Amino acid sequence: xxxxxxxxxxxxxxxxxxxxxxxxxxxxxxxxxxxxxxxxxxxxxxxxxxxxxxxxxxxxxxxxxxxxxxxxxxxxxxxxxxxxxxxxxxxxxxxxxxxxxxxxxxxxxxxxxxxxxxxxxxxxxxxxxxxxxxxxxxxxxxxxxxxxxxxxxxxxxxxxxxxxxxxxxxxxxxxxxxxxxxxxxxxxxxxxxxxxxxxxxxxxxxxxxxxxxxxxxxxxxxxxxxxxxxxxxxxxxxxxxxxxxxxxxxxxxxxxxxxxxxxxxxxxxxxxxxxxxxxxxxxxxxxxxxxxxxxxxxxxxxxxxxxxxxxxxxxxxxxxxxxxxxxxxxxxxxxxxxxxxxxxxxxxxxxxxxxxxxxxxxxxxxxxxxxxxxxxxxxxxxxxxxxxxxxxxxxxxxxxxxxxxxxxxxxxxxxxxxxxxxxxxxxxxxxxxxxxxxxxxxxxxxxxxxxxxxxxxxxxxxxxxxxxxxxxxxxxxxxxxxxxxxxxxxxxxxxxxxxxxxxxxxxxxxxxxxxxxxxxxxxxxxxxxxxxxxxxxxxxxxxxxxxxxxxxxxxxxxxxxxxxxxxxxxxxxxxxxxxxxxx
Amino acid sequence: xxxxxxxxxxxxxxxxxxxxxxxxxxxxxxxxxxxxxxxxxxxxxxxxxxxxxxxxxxxxxxxxxxxxxxxxxxxxxxxxxxxxxxxxxxxxxxxxxxxxxxxxxxxxxxxxxxxxxxxxxxxxxxxxxxxxxxxxxxxxxxxxxxxxxxxxxxxxxxxxxxxxxxxxxxxxxxxxxxxxxxxxxxxxxxxxxxxxxxxxxxxxxxxxxxxxxxxxxxxxxxxxxxxxxxxxxxxxxxxxxxxxxxxxxxxxxxxxxxxxxxxxxxxxxxxxxxxxxxxxxxxxxxxxxxxxxxxxxxxxxxxxxxxxxxxxxxxxxxxxxxxxxxxxxxxxxxxxxxxxxxxxxxxxxxxxxxxxxxxxxxxxxxxxxxxxxxxxxxxxxxxxxx
Numbered sequence: 001x002x003x004x005x006x007x008x009x010x011x012x013x014x015x016x017x018x019x020x021x022x023x024x025x026x027x028x029x030x031x032x033x034x035x036x037x038x039x040x041x042x043x044x045x046x047x048x049x050x051x052x053x054x055x056x057x058x059x060x061x062x063x064x065x066x067x068x069x070x071x072x073x074x075x076x077x078x079x080x081x082x083x084x085x086x087x088x089x090x091x092x093x094x095x096x097x098x099x100x101x102x103x104x105x106x107x108x109x110x111x112x113x114x115x116x117x118x119x120x121x122x123x124x125x126x127x128x129x130x131x132x133x134x135x136x137x138x139x140x141x142x143x144x145x146x147x148x149x150x151x152x153x154x155x156x157x158x159x160x161x162x163x164x165x166x167x168x169x170x171x172x173x174x175x176x177x178x179x180x181x182x183x184x185x186x187x188x189x190x191x192x193x194x195x196x197x198x199x200x201x202x203x204x205x206x207x208x209x210x211x212x213x214x215x216x217x218x219x220x221x222x223x224x225x226x227x228x229x230x231x232x233x234x235x236x237x238x239x240x241x242x243x244x245x246x247x248x249x250x251x252x253x254x255x256x257x258x259x260x261x262x263x264x265x266x267x268x269x270x271x272x273x274x275x276x277x278x279x280x281x282x283x284x285x286x287x288x289x290x291x292x293x294x295x296x297x298x299x300x301x302x303x304x305x306x307x308x309x310x311x312x313x314x315x316x317x318x319x320x321x322x323x324x325x326x327x328x329x330x331x332x333x334x335x336x337x338x339x340x341x342x343x344x345x346x347x348x349x350x351x352x353x354x355x356x357x358x359x360x361x362x363x364x365x366x367x368x369x370x371x372x373x374x375x376x377x378x379x380x381x382x383x384x385x386x387x388x389x390x391x392x393x394x395x396x397x398x399x400x401x402x403x404x405x406x407x408x409x410x411x412x413x414x415x416x417x418x419x420x421x422x423x424x425x426x427x428x429x430x431x432x433x434x435x436x437x438x439x440x441x442x443x444x445x446x447x448x449x450x451x452x453x454x455x456x457x458x459x460x461x462x463x464x465x466x467x468x469x470x471x472x473x474x475x476x477x478x479x480x481x482x483x484x485x486x487x488x489x490x491x492x493x494x495x496x497x498x499x500x501x502x503x504x505x506x507x508x509x510x511x512x513x514x515x516x517x518x519x520x521x522x523x524x525x526x527x528x529x530x531x532x533x534x535x536x537x538x539x540x541x542x543x544x545x546x547x548x549x550x551x552x553x554x555x556x557x558x559x560x561x562x563x564x565x566x567x568x569x570x571x572x573x574x575x576x577x578x579x580x581x582x583x
Numbered sequence: 584x585x586x587x588x589x590x591x592x593x594x595x596x597x598x599x600x601x602x603x604x605x606x607x608x609x610x611x612x613x614x615x616x617x618x619x620x621x622x623x624x625x626x627x628x629x630x631x632x633x634x635x636x637x638x639x640x641x642x643x644x645x646x647x648x649x650x651x652x653x654x655x656x657x658x659x660x661x662x663x664x665x666x667x668x669x670x671x672x673x674x675x676x677x678x679x680x681x682x683x684x685x686x687x688x689x690x691x692x693x694x695x696x697x698x699x700x701x702x703x704x705x706x707x708x709x710x711x712x713x714x715x716x717x718x719x720x721x722x723x724x725x726x727x728x729x730x731x732x733x734x735x736x737x738x739x740x741x742x743x744x745x746x747x748x749x750x751x752x753x754x755x756x757x758x759x760x761x762x763x764x765x766x767x768x769x770x771x772x773x774x775x776x777x778x779x780x781x782x783x784x785x786x787x788x789x790x791x792x793x794x795x796x797x798x799x800x801x802x803x804x805x806x807x808x809x810x811x812x813x814x815x816x817x818x819x820x821x822x823x824x825x826x827x828x829x830x831x832x833x834x835x836x837x838x839x840x841x842x843x844x845x846x847x848x849x850x851x852x853x854x855x856x857x858x859x860x861x862x863x864x865x866x867x868x869x870x871x872x873x874x875x876x877x878x879x880x881x882x883x884x885x886x887x888x889x890x891x892x893x894x895x896x897x898x899x900x901x902x903x904x905x906x907x908x909x910x911x912x913x914x915x916x917x918x919x920x921x922x923x924x925x926x927x928x929x930x931x932x933x934x935x936x937x938x939x940x941x942x943x944x945x946x947x948x949x950x951x952x953x954x955x956x957x958x959x960x961x962x963x964x965x966x967x968x969x
Contacts, residue, residue, distance in 0.1 A: 204652075205689070
C-alpha cells in the first residue's frame, strides 16, 4: 500500500514518461505514516527523559558568570555535610535492613513452611499500593509520636515515659522499613519459589539440622536475590521523600531528599544548591541501580532454576507453628490494621484525642461532610483524576508504539530508546521535580504554574512502567500474527491497530491502571511543581498535615484509600494475565 | 535390614477433610478415602537392591520419602537394622518419629540437588562436616574419606571444580558420592537416572549396579522405568494407587504377572480372555474365542474359571509353514510390520483380534502374508480377571 517496502526484486522498470514517474517520486520523498508515528514517539520519549536532566546539570553548574561550583559549595560546603551523608546512608541502610529481615523471613515462612494464615501474606503485600506513603507516615505519627501517639499513650503508664519516638532517625528507619518490607517479600517469594526444595532436603538427609540447613544452604542460595533486594531497597529509601520530610524535618534530621526540599522552601530558593544536592543523590542512585543490575546478572549464572515445576513440599513447623502464626498476625496488625484503624478513628473525631469513652460517644462524620463542601478537596480530587487518567493514557499509548520499536523492529538504536524510557526510573521524584522546574522556569511557554507541568512530570516518571508493561505483552504476541496480517495486505498501521493493539490490550490496561494508582500517591515531584489552586490529593494532605488538621486529613486519607482499593482490585483482576508487578 | 509395616499416608490436605469423611461414613454415604500410600509393608534383606516400581502418582516416591523422614506418614512402622525410626498408630507403643537429619540414611534425589554454591569436594564433605562435634571426624580424615569416595566415583580430578560445571552424568555420580560418604546403612535412590539421556542412562545403570554390589549397601530404588527395575533389582515391588500389587524377583514378575496391571506395566503383552477347559497338574488348557491355548502355571485355578492369558510379543514365533509337532499354533495374517533395529515387530490379525509378535531381526514378513503363530506353553502366563 505505502512505499515502505525494501528494494523490490522486480525487473528494472522501463523508462516511463515523466508524467508517470513524477507523482511516485514525489510520494517517495514524503515520510510514510509509519515513519511519522515512530519518529514522533521516539522524539517525545527522548525529550521527556533527556531534557530535564540536561537542564538540571546546566542549572547546577552554570550561572550568569559561566561554569561554577558555587552551588556545590553552598550545598556541601559546611559541616552539615557529614551529618547529611551520614544520616542518608544510615537511614537507607537501616530501612533496607529492616525491610530485608521482615520481608525475607515472611517469604521463607510463606513459601517453604506450613505456616498458618497464608492468605494474609498477600493481603499485606499489596498495602504499599493501597496506602500512599504520606498516609502511612502520618498514620505512624498518630501511633508513635511522643506527644499524641497511641502506642505511647498506652505504654506510658507502664514505662513512665514515651516509649517510642517516630521523630528520630530510628523512627524513620522503622516506618520506611515497614513500608518497604512487602516489596522485599515479593522479591524473595519469587526467589524461594525458584529454589529446588530437594537442595534443602538433601542437606537434611546429610544429617544437618534445620538451622544449619538454613545457614549453609538456603541463605547462600538466596544470596543473589538478597543482595539485589538490599540494593533496590537502599536506592528506594534514598529516594524516599515522605518519611524524611514528615518525620525528619521537625527535629532537623536531614537526608538528601528532605535537605533539597528544605533548601527550596527557604526564600529565595537556592536553585543551584538544590541542584547540587540533587546531582549528588542522582549519582548515588545510579550507582545503586547499576550495581544491582550487575548483581542480578551475576546471579543468573549461579541460580539453579531448572525450569521444572517443583512440587511444593512445605516444611512442617510442628510446635513452632503457633508461634509463627502469632508473628504473622502481629505483623499484619502492626503494618496493615493499626495504620488503617488509626486513620479511620481520627477521621471520625472533631479534635484529635486518644480513644476513650468520651471520644467514642462523640464520633461524627463532620470531617467527611466538610470534605464534600470544601472546594479544595474537590479540586484536588478532580486534579488527581485528570492527571492520573491523562498520564496513564498518554504513557500507555506512546509505549505501545515504543514497545513495537524495541521488540519488533530492526531499527538501529532501538536499544537506545529502551534505555531512554528506563532512565526516569533512576531519577528520584524530587530530583525530577527540580529538573523540570529548571526547564520550565526558563521556558517562554507558560507551562510553569499550570497542571500541565505536573502532567509532564507524571508522564516522564511513569515511562519506565509503561514500557515494561507493553514490552512484556508485546513479547507474548507471536511474530507470525503480525506477519500474516502483512502478507494479507494490511499496511503497518492497519496491522498495528487491528491486530497488535487488540492483543496488547490486557497488558496495556493493566499498565494503565497501575499508572493511575501510583499517580494518586505521587508527592515527591508534585511538591516542587504544584502551584496554589493546582493541588492534587497528596499535596492537599501534605498541606493539611503542615497546618495540623489531622482529623480532616484522615477523612481525606480514608477516601483516598477506598478509591485506591477499588482501583487496585480492578487492576488485579485485569492484571492476572500479564502479572501486575510491584515496582 | 529395612522393614516397613502398614505404612499409610493420605494426600496433603486430606487430613483436614478426614473428619468430614468419617462423619459421612457414619451416615453410610462415604466416599472412599484417597491415600497416597495405603497399607504398604515390605522387608529388605541386607545388601539387596529393592525397587519400588510404578507409574507416576502410585505412591512410590511418597513411600521412599517416608522412609527418609522427609514426609510424615499417618501411621505405620519404619525400622532400619532393628532401630525403629518411625512408629505411629501401633497399639501399646509410643509414637516415634526420628527427624530426617538424625536417621543417618543416604539419599540421591531426582534432580541430584547438588549445591551450586559449593565445590565438588565441599558437596561431598558436607555430610561429614555437619555432624555433631563428638562424631565429627578430623579435618584430615574428612579429606581422606572424601577423596576415597571421589576416587571410587572417578570424580577426583574435579574435586575443586564448582559443582554446577559438571556434566549430567558427573552430577549424578557426585550425588551418589555425597550419599555414600558417611557409609549409610541404607541408601535411598529417587529416580536417579531419569534426568539423563538414554545412552548415558544405560551405561550408568550398569555402573550403579556394579557399585552397589561392590559396596554392598542396602538400597531402595524408586523408578517408573521397568527396564531399570528389571535390570537392577534383587526384588521389585510394583505399586499402583498407593498399594503394592506384586512383590517378587524381576524374572518372576516379568514371566508370571499376577494381574493385568503388572503384565501391562512391565513390558508389553497381548491379553486374551478365556475359560479354563482342562487342568492336569500345572498344565492348563484355556479355551478362547480364537482357539485353544495350552500353558504351564504354578497356580491353583479351578476348571471353568474365567481367566486372561498374557502373551509376551517375544513369545510368539512366526513361520510361513505350519510347524510340526507343536502345541499352540494359530493361523493369521500379518497386517503391519515395523523394523526396530534389534527386532522386527509384527501385528498379526487372528479372527477379530490383533496379536503383536516380536521377531529376531532376520525374520520379516510383509503385510498380507499368511503366517503360523507358535507360542511356547512355558512362556504364557495366566492372569486372574481383575
